[in-house]
Amino acid sequence: MSSKHRLQLKVNGVAHDLEVEPRLLLSDFLRDELDLTGTHVGCEHGVCGACTVLLNGDSVRSCLCLAVQAEGGEVTTVEGLGTVDQLNVLQEMFREHHALQCGFCTSGMLMTATDLLSKNGQMSDEELREGLSGNLCRCTGYEHIVNAVRAAFAERGGDSA
């Protein structure tokens, strides 16, 4: 077993300072060390996108990232969006447009869509589909997800977040 490394980072605005094994994946760190089980692991090889989180504002696959790579960084997970009592606009649009069924891919979809919303003005449906194409959903057939994200763009208005 390898020696542990000190890891300092912020997750959903909360500062953490702890020791982790260098081989620990960011996804496992979030789920097992911080109990943030909203980040789901669907493939562990970077294809399905279920484990997507934001690292310093960019969407990353936490299954392809070591926890120590987040040193000094700021991570946002699905738990950092709205709450059960107060969904954020994107989450509310997902609910309104039935953009989720089993909910397993949903966390990653929301984080990818959050990234798209933060970096783009308006997006055409084709651009949205391309932007979401790194996140697999097996339940919805995607159209309702596209509808939800399009609606979130419309709610936000303006050119960029």
Added chain:
Amino acid sequence: MSKADAGPIDLTRPKIIGTSVKRVEDPRLLTGHGKFTDDLKLHGTLHVALVRSDHAHARIDAIDTGAAREMPGVVGVYSAAELDQMARPAFATSKMKGYQATPVRALASGKVRFAGEPVVAVVAQSRYLAEDALAAIDIDYTPLDPLVDPEQASDEHAVKLYDDLPGNVLVARSFGMGEAEAVLADASQTVSGRFRFHRKSPTALEPRSYLADYEQGSRSLTLYASTQVPGIIRDCLVDILEMPGSKLRVVAGDVGGGFGGKASLNPEEILVCALARHLNRPVKWTADRMEDLLSTSQSFDEIVDAELAVAGDGTFLALKADILGDVGAFSIYPWTAALEPMQVAGFLPGPYKIENFQANVRAVATNKAPMGPYRGVGRPISAFVLERLIDMAAKKIGMDPAEIRRRNFVREDEFPHKIGSGIVWDRSGFLDCLEEVVERADYEALRRHQAAARAEGRWFGIGLASYAELTGIGSRLSAAPGMPINTGTESATIQVDSSGAVTAHFGIASHGQGLETTLAQIVAEEMGVRLEDVEIVQGDTAAVAHSTGTYASRSAVIAGGAGTLTAHTLRSKVIEAASHLLEADIKDIDFAESLISVRGTNKTLSLRELARAVYSQMGSLPSDVRAKVDLQASEFYDPHFGTTTCATHLAAVEVDPETFQVTIHTFVVSEDCGRVINPLIVDGQVHGGVAQGIGAALFEEVVYDETGQNISASLVDYVVPSAAEIPPMTVHHLDALAPSTLGGYRGMGEGGTIGAPAAIANALSDALGHLDVEVSELPMTPERLFRAVEAARAEKEDDA
């Protein structure tokens, strides 16, 4: 049934059933607070990693686990030598004559029969440490000939997977009606083909996960499982672990999709239970994606040789099919190896009148992962084969594909109609669905668009596919052909507790369908309470005395029926109690939106006040009344035979003549699913089903090489379509001919996957019609399209 009439509902009130209420599941799932099995944390949990066979077929000579046992954090290393002492094997039994059952074990015993079969389990303090130890395990194998080709495996001289069985054919059946062979021999017009539907993986996004918790003090075991069928698993574990059901509970919390892949007993479920009991510790195993693609049951693997005879006016005269199902390494529990290939045969005649029908079915074991249910079970292949034959026949006699279907559908005045396989269609809008699609898609305009595209040299095609399926299957039929387990009933228990809260318990197990919402809609409306006041408990064997789960498009029909009956019974009790408490006649009591009142007065009672009076207040009710109005009810629903759901799908596609890439231009679905409980959810089910059908038609294939290695065990190689590949679609829901099910519901969760592959295969054949390419294999990847076009061109050159 008289209870169904109790408690009339005021028709002027806003309806809950039939409206797109927002799902109650969503807030937790949208905020990361769902509880999937792998999210559960139990103190002291140990983690399992598995050594899986890297041979498709081999004898296990020796297993050396000594070094692994010394690795850091390792608690134990187990093979069949230990596991066979802890749990008996499970056998899927069948009433079918000549059927050969095979064992389902936690770990391979003596032999391995597919690459990916679990052989050794390492239990350690963490998954990382368990995986570290895998490399230290040494297994000596003697390789045996791998059986990869089902036709070779069915040969009587082939190597046998099971030494104690007569051969590899686990089921062989022939059945039919009329004189198909003779009619085909005499017919002037016949079309035929060899159709190949390649193996698929259901690929739920949540990999399978199991956590077993053994409590020594009470000698009780709880299995938390990503399963669609907690009841079936519990009842099986009771037998093979030899524990009473009162000590064995299976809980399916949030489950990340199933599609059939989580509808059978899996070796790892047995494993974690046996080990948790053995070690007195919680034991967890979660598949990684490779394990899931290697070992979760696969499906839709059939070769079908079929022939259809038609009259000059398009009337279908006879249909014959030989079906060979490649069922993999064992007969899956509880559905058996007969499930998939028998359903292909059973549903082959579709929604049409075909007087002469003959089917010969074989299910043959091979060295591949076991074949199990996948959304649509068999019927995607039935529809693919028949709908292709129909388009081939239409082309041959020069008739439009829509017209030839119109001429052969079972009509409204012909229901109930028994098809050649013995299945009975109760009543359903076969023709209505076709006409709706033709109108909504503007079929004539599409044909004009096609003519214009063809004039420009573009490869544009239109495909129709109609199908019918049995849903909500009751106790008079087996959900899987020959399976002796009754799955045709559901019970519901609803109670108003002492705080006035309403909780409804069901035996089904939602895994994305939103059943917590739809069942709450039914209970709320049928009982007279607000939606937000109903709590649904499901996916837990402790909730009801008997349950099976959610599969075969049954839950809305059967659990919905049970919920309806129970809500009516409880409503009557509430009203009777209220009439005493409010001193009014029963017929003057109104109960709606959770409020009880006396019509024409301002006297009201909340459920909370009523519950307190019934349960807690001395002297509030005479004792004989109190005994009658205990605020709980249980009722049972059995639709006996089930009901017929049908649809027509239309696909318009364009094939790029350079790259052979397929673009779906239009996709329209019209389906008769009876009374819609929640339009948004029904729409979502169709969209998702169609997306899987598109995947099956164009992208997805589990590939085994000639040595039996699964070379598609990653999501790079097993291509699940993304948002860029799935087109927008138009979906219309008809309630054409009301079924006899309670509430008028039909099951509809699987249908999208049944129609889409056939519609796309027909559209591709139409697009390549000028080359006389007939699509007979799915998925039709660009490479297969290229080869088919090259072969057709070569043939045309030879002819010239």
